[in-house]
Amino acid sequence: MDMPAKEMEEHLLLPISLPTKGAGGKTGSWRVFRPVIIEEKCVKCMMCWMYCPEAAIEVKSRKEVPKINYDYCKGCLICMEVCPVKAIKSEREG
Amino acid sequence: MRMEIRDVITGNDAAAWGARLSRVEVIAAYPITPQTTIVEKLSEWVDKGEFDARFIAVESEHSAMSAIIGASAAGARAFTATSSQGLLYMMEMVSWAAGARTPVVTAIVNRALGPPWNIWTDQTDALMARDAGWIQFWASNNQEVLDSIIQAYRVAEDKHVILPAMVMLGGFVLSHTAMPVVIHDQEKVDEYLPPYDPPHYVLNPKISKPFAYGNILFPWDYAKVRLAIQKAMENAVDVIKKAAKEFHEIFGIWHGDLIKEAYTDGAEIVIMGLGEVAEQAEATVEHLRQNGLKVGVVKVRVTRPFPKREIAKIADNVSHVIVIDRNISFGWGGILAGEVKATLHEYNVDTPVTAKIMGIGGDDILPEHIEKIVKELIK
Secondary structure: OOOHHHHHHHOOOOOEOOOOOOOOHHHHHHOEEEEEEEOOOOOOOOHHHHHOOOOOOOOOOOOOEEOOOOOOOOOOOHHHHHHHOOOOOEEEEE | OOOOOEEEEOOHHHHHHHHHHOOEEEEEEOOOOHHHHHHHHHHHHHOOOOOOOOEEEOOHHHHHHHHHHHHOOOOOEEEEEEHHHHHHHHHHHHHHHHHOOOOOOEEEEEEEOOOOOOOOOOHHHOOOOOOOOOOEEEEOOHHHHHHHHHHHHHHHHOOOOOOOOEEEEOOOOOOOOOEEEEEEEEHHHHHHHHOOOOOOOOHHOOOOOOEEEOOOOOOOHHHHHHHHHHHHHHHHHHHHHHHHHHHHHHHHOOOOOEEEEEOOOEEEEEEEEHHHHHHHHHHHHHHHHOOOOOOEEEEEEEOOOOOOHHHHHHHHOEEEEEEEEEEEOOOOHHHHHHHHHHHHHHHHOOOOOOEEEOOOOOOOOOOHHHHHHHHHHHH
């Protein structure tokens, strides 16, 4: 770069952000319906983990039932829709 | 290396050649009349392996613009083309391209907006993108179409600018009309237009980390970012002049810079217009001059940044200005006429302006129509 940063900034100012966990706050408070995994029905196919648009479903190992991170789950219920064995139910938030 | 060719080609082929000679790396486009043959030509070349670029067939103009914004942000030189309704569908991302400072180039083949459905030329489509933060070039013949695309990349990618640019050509009157065109030697174009090297670190994939662009900014910071676009547009005035001058030095062709004057020496009346409208006015004035009428023409080649100083200076030296618009802003009138009037007010020039709207929806603007306006003024 042969242009001083100060001069560049006058006509080329760009807002950027580096992705971090929860940069937008705890979006779990937006939830109207809470998805709940019924552990005994779950076949651990991980479809819910793959489809979650917020990456709010955590998988530690393929042998364990996934866990929903309620700090960030917005309650869209896509996981419930894609679950092939209906192992996710929804509950209204109080 | 391929040598210069002289050929008779359409405006759309000239646009495709402009992109090819600029060595664009990514093309994403969706067909729409009368733009279709630009991307057909490019996809044919890519398919045959004659032209080394990635062609992305998308499902809409909105996606076409999104794809080239992504390509540009990743450091590639990217191109698309559209018309009319396609541009309107693209518009959300058109505004985004400027805000994201991706110096992409788009050919806009001017076409009337519907309804009523009409495929012929009309400038209102591109003028709807006037306030989007894009540099706007208007080509008045096929050679200028080809050359303006090359110049547009030069200007858009300049480190003082970094804004997208669009190059307009009239639907059918240029897009489907064959004219003699010089297709330049690739080596000369390479000398004029080196490969794209993003000067802003965040968009330079070689040194940046993955990042998100477009996050929320509160009013004060937002205003600073938008002001930077205005500053870049102001910088573009001199960059366009330099780009036109150097183009002339290398290729020996002069299309004007922000404007092109014809017969303005000693003129008492000047006619102003965009693209092929100005070309027609020039042909008419050539004839009027032979009959002793002191008339000149100013082709307004660039509408953003608007050549305020240049237009005010010319208007100050004449007794009357005529502006011909092949476009309309409903409830106002001709868009170029409005810009010219505002410019003259800003520069305290009191030359009267006659505003005419002609050729809407592709209706012919004939020399006798232009002659009639001039003769009514002289009477």
